[in-house]
Amino acid sequence: MNVCLLGDGLISLTLAKTLINNKIKVFMYYKHDKKPSKQTRTIGISSDNLDFLQKRVIKIKKKEFWEINKIEIYNDKNKEKRMLDFKNSNKKLFSVFKNNDLYKLLEKSLKKNNYFKKIKISNKFSYNKVINNHKFNLIINCDANNEISKKYFYKKFLKNYQSTAYASIINHNISSNKKAIQIFTEYGPLAFLPISKTQTSIVFSIKNKRMKNHLKLSKEEFKKLIIKNNKEYKINSINTLETFKLNLKILRNYYYKNILAFGDILHQIHPLSGQGFNMTLRDIKVLIDLIKEKENLGLPINSSVYQEFENKTKHLNLLFAYGNDFIYEFFNYDNYYLNFFSKKILNYFNNNKLLNNLAIKCADKGLII
Numbered sequence: 001m002n003v004c005l006l007g008d009g010l011i012s013l014t015l016a017k018t019l020i021n022n023k024i025k026v027f028m029y030y031k032h033d034k035k036p037s038k039q040t041r042t043i044g045i046s047s048d049n050l051d052f053l054q055k056r057v058i059k060i061k062k063k064e065f066w067e068i069n070k071i072e073i074y075n076d077k078n079k080e081k082r083m084l085d086f087k088n089s090n091k092k093l094f095s096v097f098k099n100n101d102l103y104k105l106l107e108k109s110l111k112k113n114n115y116f117k118k119i120k121i122s123n124k125f126s127y128n129k130v131i132n133n134h135k136f137n138l139i140i141n142c143d144a145n146n147e148i149s150k151k152y153f154y155k156k157f158l159k160n161y162q163s164t165a166y167a168s169i170i171n172h173n174i175s176s177n178k179k180a181i182q183i184f185t186e187y188g189p190l191a192f193l194p195i196s197k198t199q200t201s202i203v204f205s206i207k208n209k210r211m212k213n214h215l216k217l218s219k220e221e222f223k224k225l226i227i228k229n230n231k232e233y234k235i236n237s238i239n240t241l242e243t244f245k246l247n248l249k250i251l252r253n254y255y256y257k258n259i260l261a262f263g264d265i266l267h268q269i270h271p272l273s274g275q276g277f278n279m280t281l282r283d284i285k286v287l288i289d290l291i292k293e294k295e296n297l298g299l300p301i302n303s304s305v306y307q308e309f310e311n312k313t314k315h316l317n318l319l320f321a322y323g324n325d326f327i328y329e330f331f332n333y334d335n336y337y338l339n340f341f342s343k344k345i346l347n348y349f350n351n352n353k354l355l356n357n358l359a360i361k362c363a364d365k366g367l368i369i
Protein backbone atom coordinates (compact mmCIF):
# COMPACT_ATOMS: atom_id res chain seq x y z
CA MET A 1 0.00 0.00 0.00
CA ASN A 2 1.29 3.49 -0.92
CA VAL A 3 0.41 6.73 0.84
CA CYS A 4 1.36 10.19 -0.38
CA LEU A 5 1.89 12.86 2.28
CA LEU A 6 2.10 16.53 1.33
CA GLY A 7 4.24 18.67 3.64
CA ASP A 8 7.14 17.90 5.96
CA GLY A 9 6.12 19.52 9.25
CA LEU A 10 5.91 17.81 12.63
CA ILE A 11 2.46 16.41 11.85
CA SER A 12 3.44 14.96 8.49
CA LEU A 13 6.51 13.30 10.02
CA THR A 14 4.49 11.83 12.90
CA LEU A 15 1.87 10.45 10.53
CA ALA A 16 4.58 9.07 8.22
CA LYS A 17 6.26 7.21 11.07
CA THR A 18 2.92 5.75 12.24
CA LEU A 19 2.16 4.52 8.72
CA ILE A 20 5.55 2.92 8.06
CA ASN A 21 5.39 1.19 11.45
CA ASN A 22 2.38 -0.56 9.92
CA LYS A 23 4.33 -1.56 6.80
CA ILE A 24 2.70 1.12 4.63
CA LYS A 25 4.95 2.86 2.08
CA VAL A 26 5.10 6.63 2.45
CA PHE A 27 6.04 9.15 -0.25
CA MET A 28 6.47 12.56 1.34
CA TYR A 29 6.38 15.58 -0.99
CA TYR A 30 7.80 18.78 0.44
CA LYS A 31 8.19 22.30 -0.82
CA HIS A 32 11.09 24.35 0.38
CA ASP A 33 14.72 23.90 1.32
CA LYS A 34 15.16 26.72 3.77
CA LYS A 35 13.69 25.73 7.13
CA PRO A 36 12.84 27.82 10.15
CA SER A 37 15.10 27.14 13.14
CA LYS A 38 12.17 26.61 15.58
CA GLN A 39 14.69 26.53 18.42
CA THR A 40 12.43 28.28 20.89
CA ARG A 41 9.18 26.44 20.27
CA THR A 42 8.02 23.75 22.64
CA ILE A 43 5.08 21.43 22.62
CA GLY A 44 3.16 19.96 25.57
CA ILE A 45 1.90 16.43 24.96
CA SER A 46 -0.74 14.87 27.20
CA SER A 47 -0.04 11.60 29.06
CA ASP A 48 -2.43 9.59 26.95
CA ASN A 49 -0.93 10.94 23.73
CA LEU A 50 2.63 10.37 24.93
CA ASP A 51 1.66 6.78 25.58
CA PHE A 52 0.38 6.51 21.99
CA LEU A 53 3.52 8.22 20.66
CA GLN A 54 5.80 5.86 22.58
CA LYS A 55 3.94 2.66 21.74
CA ARG A 56 2.80 3.25 18.19
CA VAL A 57 4.96 5.99 16.69
CA ILE A 58 8.47 6.30 18.10
CA LYS A 59 10.24 5.21 21.27
CA ILE A 60 11.52 8.33 22.99
CA LYS A 61 14.06 8.34 25.82
CA LYS A 62 13.03 10.08 29.04
CA LYS A 63 15.86 12.59 28.73
CA GLU A 64 14.25 13.97 25.54
CA PHE A 65 11.25 15.48 27.36
CA TRP A 66 10.27 17.07 30.68
CA GLU A 67 7.36 15.85 32.81
CA ILE A 68 4.85 18.20 34.45
CA ASN A 69 2.59 17.08 37.30
CA LYS A 70 0.89 20.33 38.27
CA ILE A 71 -0.82 23.26 36.53
CA GLU A 72 -1.70 26.47 38.35
CA ILE A 73 -3.91 29.18 36.89
CA TYR A 74 -3.88 32.82 38.00
CA ASN A 75 -5.07 36.22 36.88
CA ASP A 76 -2.76 39.20 36.96
CA LYS A 77 -4.97 41.16 39.39
CA ASN A 78 -4.04 38.72 42.09
CA LYS A 79 -0.96 36.62 41.36
CA GLU A 80 -0.85 35.36 44.95
CA LYS A 81 -4.22 33.60 44.82
CA ARG A 82 -4.60 30.62 42.51
CA MET A 83 -7.84 30.56 40.53
CA LEU A 84 -7.46 26.92 39.55
CA ASP A 85 -5.13 24.13 40.44
CA PHE A 86 -4.78 20.84 38.54
CA LYS A 87 -2.49 18.23 39.96
CA ASN A 88 -1.89 14.56 39.65
CA SER A 89 0.72 13.67 42.24
CA ASN A 90 1.23 10.05 41.20
CA LYS A 91 0.99 10.63 37.46
CA LYS A 92 2.36 13.23 35.04
CA LEU A 93 -0.20 15.61 33.55
CA PHE A 94 1.77 16.20 30.38
CA SER A 95 5.31 16.20 28.95
CA VAL A 96 7.06 19.06 27.21
CA PHE A 97 9.30 18.64 24.15
CA LYS A 98 11.36 21.12 22.18
CA ASN A 99 9.68 21.04 18.74
CA ASN A 100 13.05 20.84 17.08
CA ASP A 101 14.16 17.80 19.12
CA LEU A 102 10.99 15.85 18.36
CA TYR A 103 11.25 16.84 14.68
CA LYS A 104 14.87 15.67 14.46
CA LEU A 105 14.09 12.37 16.21
CA LEU A 106 11.31 11.58 13.74
CA GLU A 107 13.39 12.76 10.76
CA LYS A 108 16.32 10.53 11.79
CA SER A 109 14.19 7.43 12.24
CA LEU A 110 12.45 7.97 8.88
CA LYS A 111 15.66 8.57 6.92
CA LYS A 112 16.94 5.06 7.43
CA ASN A 113 13.64 3.36 6.64
CA ASN A 114 13.08 1.60 3.28
CA TYR A 115 9.36 2.29 3.41
CA PHE A 116 9.99 6.05 3.33
CA LYS A 117 10.86 8.35 0.46
CA LYS A 118 11.10 12.15 0.58
CA ILE A 119 10.67 14.05 -2.70
CA LYS A 120 11.06 17.76 -3.31
CA ILE A 121 8.26 19.52 -5.21
CA SER A 122 9.98 21.55 -7.92
CA ASN A 123 7.21 24.11 -8.51
CA LYS A 124 3.55 24.70 -7.71
CA PHE A 125 2.41 23.05 -10.95
CA SER A 126 3.96 19.72 -9.89
CA TYR A 127 1.15 19.17 -7.39
CA ASN A 128 -1.25 18.21 -10.21
CA LYS A 129 1.05 15.42 -11.30
CA VAL A 130 1.28 14.12 -7.73
CA ILE A 131 -2.46 14.11 -6.98
CA ASN A 132 -3.21 12.37 -10.29
CA ASN A 133 -0.70 9.62 -9.69
CA HIS A 134 -2.72 6.40 -9.45
CA LYS A 135 -0.09 4.50 -7.49
CA PHE A 136 -1.27 6.22 -4.28
CA ASN A 137 -4.04 4.57 -2.28
CA LEU A 138 -4.34 7.70 -0.14
CA ILE A 139 -3.19 11.32 -0.52
CA ILE A 140 -3.01 13.24 2.74
CA ASN A 141 -2.30 16.95 2.78
CA CYS A 142 -0.59 18.14 5.98
CA ASP A 143 0.63 21.49 4.62
CA ALA A 144 -1.77 24.37 5.24
CA ASN A 145 0.14 26.68 2.89
CA ASN A 146 0.55 24.68 -0.31
CA GLU A 147 -1.35 25.01 -3.61
CA ILE A 148 -3.67 22.12 -2.73
CA SER A 149 -4.82 23.82 0.48
CA LYS A 150 -5.37 27.10 -1.36
CA LYS A 151 -7.30 25.45 -4.18
CA TYR A 152 -9.42 22.82 -2.41
CA PHE A 153 -9.42 23.48 1.35
CA TYR A 154 -10.31 27.14 1.69
CA LYS A 155 -13.90 26.83 3.00
CA LYS A 156 -13.49 27.19 6.70
CA PHE A 157 -14.79 28.87 9.80
CA LEU A 158 -12.23 31.55 10.58
CA LYS A 159 -11.88 33.71 13.67
CA ASN A 160 -9.00 36.11 13.88
CA TYR A 161 -7.99 36.61 17.53
CA GLN A 162 -6.26 39.88 16.54
CA SER A 163 -3.46 38.62 18.75
CA THR A 164 0.14 37.51 18.34
CA ALA A 165 1.77 34.68 20.27
CA TYR A 166 5.31 35.50 21.42
CA ALA A 167 7.29 32.35 22.20
CA SER A 168 10.68 32.11 23.83
CA ILE A 169 12.69 30.25 26.47
CA ILE A 170 13.90 31.73 29.74
CA ASN A 171 17.10 30.54 31.39
CA HIS A 172 16.87 30.68 35.18
CA ASN A 173 18.31 29.44 38.43
CA ILE A 174 18.01 25.75 39.21
CA SER A 175 14.65 24.49 40.59
CA SER A 176 12.62 21.25 40.54
CA ASN A 177 10.43 22.94 37.87
CA LYS A 178 7.55 20.48 37.57
CA LYS A 179 4.72 23.00 37.61
CA ALA A 180 3.22 24.81 34.61
CA ILE A 181 1.70 28.23 35.21
CA GLN A 182 -0.91 30.08 33.19
CA ILE A 183 -1.67 33.73 33.97
CA PHE A 184 -4.63 35.47 32.37
CA THR A 185 -3.33 39.00 32.01
CA GLU A 186 -5.01 42.11 30.61
CA TYR A 187 -2.83 41.63 27.50
CA GLY A 188 -3.87 37.98 27.02
CA PRO A 189 -2.83 34.56 28.40
CA LEU A 190 0.78 33.97 29.44
CA ALA A 191 2.02 30.40 29.90
CA PHE A 192 5.18 29.18 31.66
CA LEU A 193 6.01 25.62 30.55
CA PRO A 194 9.04 24.04 32.26
CA ILE A 195 11.42 22.10 30.01
CA SER A 196 14.30 21.41 32.42
CA LYS A 197 15.56 22.39 35.87
CA THR A 198 17.01 25.59 34.40
CA GLN A 199 14.84 26.36 31.37
CA THR A 200 11.19 27.27 30.96
CA SER A 201 9.37 27.94 27.74
CA ILE A 202 7.02 30.93 27.60
CA VAL A 203 4.13 31.65 25.28
CA PHE A 204 2.55 35.07 25.69
CA SER A 205 -0.50 35.71 23.47
CA ILE A 206 -0.91 39.46 23.28
CA LYS A 207 -3.83 41.37 21.77
CA ASN A 208 -2.59 43.56 18.93
CA LYS A 209 -4.63 46.53 20.17
CA ARG A 210 -2.55 46.56 23.37
CA MET A 211 0.55 47.36 21.33
CA LYS A 212 1.58 50.89 20.46
CA ASN A 213 0.35 51.56 16.87
CA HIS A 214 -0.55 47.83 16.76
CA LEU A 215 3.10 47.06 16.11
CA LYS A 216 4.99 43.99 17.29
CA LEU A 217 6.64 43.97 20.72
CA SER A 218 10.39 44.39 20.78
CA LYS A 219 12.47 41.89 22.76
CA GLU A 220 13.06 44.53 25.45
CA GLU A 221 9.32 45.24 25.85
CA PHE A 222 8.63 41.51 25.95
CA LYS A 223 11.28 41.05 28.64
CA LYS A 224 9.70 43.77 30.77
CA LEU A 225 6.28 42.11 30.56
CA ILE A 226 7.71 38.73 31.50
CA ILE A 227 9.58 40.16 34.49
CA LYS A 228 6.40 41.95 35.60
CA ASN A 229 4.37 38.71 35.55
CA ASN A 230 7.02 36.31 36.79
CA LYS A 231 6.88 35.34 40.46
CA GLU A 232 8.53 31.95 40.19
CA TYR A 233 11.95 32.23 38.59
CA LYS A 234 15.16 34.14 38.98
CA ILE A 235 15.66 34.87 35.27
CA ASN A 236 19.22 35.01 33.91
CA SER A 237 18.47 35.49 30.21
CA ILE A 238 15.80 35.16 27.53
CA ASN A 239 16.40 33.36 24.21
CA THR A 240 15.28 34.57 20.77
CA LEU A 241 11.69 35.51 20.27
CA GLU A 242 9.38 33.84 17.73
CA THR A 243 5.96 35.20 16.80
CA PHE A 244 2.77 33.62 15.45
CA LYS A 245 -0.49 35.24 14.32
CA LEU A 246 -3.37 33.61 16.16
CA ASN A 247 -6.52 32.30 14.50
CA LEU A 248 -9.20 29.72 15.06
CA LYS A 249 -9.68 27.80 11.81
CA ILE A 250 -12.06 24.92 11.34
CA LEU A 251 -12.27 23.33 7.92
CA ARG A 252 -15.80 22.63 6.62
CA ASN A 253 -15.05 19.52 4.54
CA TYR A 254 -12.29 17.16 5.58
CA TYR A 255 -11.60 15.85 2.07
CA TYR A 256 -11.82 16.72 -1.60
CA LYS A 257 -12.06 13.80 -4.05
CA ASN A 258 -8.95 11.66 -3.39
CA ILE A 259 -7.24 14.11 -0.97
CA LEU A 260 -7.69 14.20 2.79
CA ALA A 261 -6.78 17.38 4.70
CA PHE A 262 -4.93 16.75 7.96
CA GLY A 263 -3.51 18.44 11.06
CA ASP A 264 -3.68 22.22 11.48
CA ILE A 265 -5.61 22.50 8.16
CA LEU A 266 -8.52 20.71 9.83
CA HIS A 267 -8.36 22.57 13.12
CA GLN A 268 -6.04 25.35 14.15
CA ILE A 269 -6.76 26.61 17.65
CA HIS A 270 -5.52 29.20 20.15
CA PRO A 271 -2.41 27.78 21.92
CA LEU A 272 -3.62 28.71 25.44
CA SER A 273 -4.30 25.12 26.43
CA GLY A 274 -1.53 23.54 24.32
CA GLN A 275 -3.87 21.20 22.49
CA GLY A 276 -3.31 21.73 18.72
CA PHE A 277 -0.85 18.90 18.15
CA ASN A 278 -2.63 16.78 20.77
CA MET A 279 -5.84 16.96 18.72
CA THR A 280 -3.92 15.75 15.67
CA LEU A 281 -2.33 12.88 17.59
CA ARG A 282 -5.87 11.73 18.43
CA ASP A 283 -6.78 12.03 14.73
CA ILE A 284 -3.76 9.91 13.77
CA LYS A 285 -4.91 7.23 16.20
CA VAL A 286 -8.39 7.15 14.61
CA LEU A 287 -7.03 7.13 11.04
CA ILE A 288 -4.51 4.34 11.56
CA ASP A 289 -7.11 2.20 13.37
CA LEU A 290 -9.54 2.66 10.46
CA ILE A 291 -6.86 1.65 7.94
CA LYS A 292 -5.88 -1.42 10.00
CA GLU A 293 -9.51 -2.43 10.42
CA LYS A 294 -10.07 -2.36 6.65
CA GLU A 295 -6.84 -4.20 6.01
CA ASN A 296 -7.76 -6.94 8.50
CA LEU A 297 -11.12 -7.39 6.77
CA GLY A 298 -9.35 -7.67 3.40
CA LEU A 299 -11.07 -4.52 2.12
CA PRO A 300 -9.36 -2.16 -0.33
CA ILE A 301 -7.82 0.97 1.21
CA ASN A 302 -8.91 3.99 -0.75
CA SER A 303 -10.46 7.41 -0.28
CA SER A 304 -13.67 5.83 1.14
CA VAL A 305 -11.78 5.85 4.44
CA TYR A 306 -11.93 9.68 4.45
CA GLN A 307 -15.69 9.82 5.08
CA GLU A 308 -15.37 7.32 7.95
CA PHE A 309 -12.52 9.38 9.40
CA GLU A 310 -14.61 12.54 9.15
CA ASN A 311 -17.61 10.81 10.78
CA LYS A 312 -15.50 9.68 13.71
CA THR A 313 -13.58 12.88 14.37
CA LYS A 314 -15.30 16.01 13.03
CA HIS A 315 -17.93 16.51 15.77
CA LEU A 316 -15.40 15.92 18.56
CA ASN A 317 -12.81 18.21 16.99
CA LEU A 318 -15.47 20.88 16.53
CA LEU A 319 -16.56 20.68 20.17
CA PHE A 320 -12.98 20.66 21.41
CA ALA A 321 -11.95 23.65 19.26
CA TYR A 322 -14.98 25.69 20.34
CA GLY A 323 -14.42 24.64 23.96
CA ASN A 324 -10.89 26.01 23.72
CA ASP A 325 -12.26 29.23 22.23
CA PHE A 326 -14.85 29.45 25.04
CA ILE A 327 -12.04 29.29 27.64
CA TYR A 328 -10.22 32.11 25.82
CA GLU A 329 -13.34 34.30 25.66
CA PHE A 330 -14.35 33.50 29.24
CA PHE A 331 -11.07 34.83 30.64
CA ASN A 332 -11.14 37.72 28.21
CA TYR A 333 -14.51 38.94 29.52
CA ASP A 334 -13.65 38.00 33.06
CA ASN A 335 -10.60 40.25 32.96
CA TYR A 336 -12.70 43.07 31.56
CA TYR A 337 -15.26 42.67 34.38
CA LEU A 338 -12.52 42.54 37.05
CA ASN A 339 -12.77 38.78 37.53
CA PHE A 340 -16.40 38.86 38.63
CA PHE A 341 -17.19 35.50 36.93
CA SER A 342 -14.03 33.57 37.74
CA LYS A 343 -14.23 34.40 41.46
CA LYS A 344 -17.56 32.60 41.72
CA ILE A 345 -17.30 29.84 39.14
CA LEU A 346 -13.67 28.75 39.51
CA ASN A 347 -13.86 28.51 43.26
CA TYR A 348 -16.63 25.95 42.83
CA PHE A 349 -14.62 24.19 40.10
CA ASN A 350 -11.52 24.06 42.28
CA ASN A 351 -13.33 22.53 45.23
CA ASN A 352 -15.21 19.98 43.18
CA LYS A 353 -13.00 16.93 42.70
CA LEU A 354 -15.25 15.45 40.03
CA LEU A 355 -15.12 18.56 37.82
CA ASN A 356 -11.40 18.95 38.41
CA ASN A 357 -10.76 15.33 37.34
CA LEU A 358 -13.04 15.72 34.35
CA ALA A 359 -11.01 18.72 33.13
CA ILE A 360 -7.75 16.76 33.51
CA LYS A 361 -9.26 13.79 31.64
CA CYS A 362 -10.53 16.01 28.84
CA ALA A 363 -7.13 17.67 28.32
CA ASP A 364 -5.47 14.23 28.42
CA LYS A 365 -7.72 12.09 26.24
CA GLY A 366 -9.84 14.69 24.42
CA LEU A 367 -13.61 14.31 24.26
CA ILE A 368 -14.78 10.73 24.41
CA ILE A 369 -18.45 10.38 23.71
Ligand SMILES: Cc1cc2nc3c(=O)[nH]c(=O)nc-3n(C[C@H](O)[C@H](O)[C@H](O)COP(=O)(O)OP(=O)(O)OC[C@H]3O[C@@H](n4cnc5c(N)ncnc54)[C@H](O)[C@@H]3O)c2cc1C
Pocket residue numbers: 007008009010011012035036037038042043044045099100101103104142143165167203244263264271273274275276277278279
Ligand atom coordinates in the same frame (compact mmCIF):
# COMPACT_ATOMS: atom_id res chain seq x y z
C1 LIG B 1 2.89 29.31 20.15
C2 LIG B 1 2.33 27.94 19.94
C3 LIG B 1 2.39 27.01 20.96
C4 LIG B 1 1.84 25.73 20.80
N1 LIG B 1 1.88 24.84 21.82
C5 LIG B 1 1.33 23.63 21.68
C6 LIG B 1 1.35 22.67 22.74
O1 LIG B 1 1.91 22.92 23.82
N2 LIG B 1 0.74 21.47 22.55
C7 LIG B 1 0.11 21.14 21.39
O2 LIG B 1 -0.44 20.04 21.29
N3 LIG B 1 0.10 22.01 20.34
C8 LIG B 1 0.69 23.23 20.46
N4 LIG B 1 0.69 24.10 19.40
C9 LIG B 1 0.19 23.65 18.09
C10 LIG B 1 1.28 22.89 17.30
O3 LIG B 1 2.49 23.62 17.36
C11 LIG B 1 0.85 22.67 15.86
O4 LIG B 1 -0.36 21.97 15.84
C12 LIG B 1 1.90 21.87 15.08
O5 LIG B 1 3.19 22.36 15.28
C13 LIG B 1 1.59 21.95 13.61
O6 LIG B 1 2.55 21.18 12.93
P1 LIG B 1 2.74 21.25 11.37
O7 LIG B 1 3.19 19.93 10.94
O8 LIG B 1 1.50 21.79 10.71
O9 LIG B 1 3.82 22.35 11.09
P2 LIG B 1 5.13 22.74 11.95
O10 LIG B 1 5.84 21.54 12.44
O11 LIG B 1 4.71 23.73 12.94
O12 LIG B 1 6.07 23.40 10.86
C14 LIG B 1 5.71 24.25 9.78
C15 LIG B 1 6.76 24.06 8.69
O13 LIG B 1 8.08 24.31 9.19
C16 LIG B 1 8.99 23.27 8.82
N5 LIG B 1 9.62 22.74 10.07
C17 LIG B 1 9.02 22.67 11.27
N6 LIG B 1 9.90 22.25 12.23
C18 LIG B 1 11.07 22.05 11.58
C19 LIG B 1 12.36 21.63 12.00
N7 LIG B 1 12.64 21.35 13.27
N8 LIG B 1 13.34 21.52 11.08
C20 LIG B 1 13.08 21.81 9.80
N9 LIG B 1 11.90 22.22 9.35
C21 LIG B 1 10.89 22.36 10.21
C22 LIG B 1 8.25 22.29 8.00
O14 LIG B 1 8.59 22.44 6.65
C23 LIG B 1 6.78 22.64 8.19
O15 LIG B 1 6.05 22.55 7.01
C24 LIG B 1 1.23 25.39 19.56
C25 LIG B 1 1.16 26.33 18.52
C26 LIG B 1 1.70 27.60 18.70
C27 LIG B 1 1.62 28.60 17.58
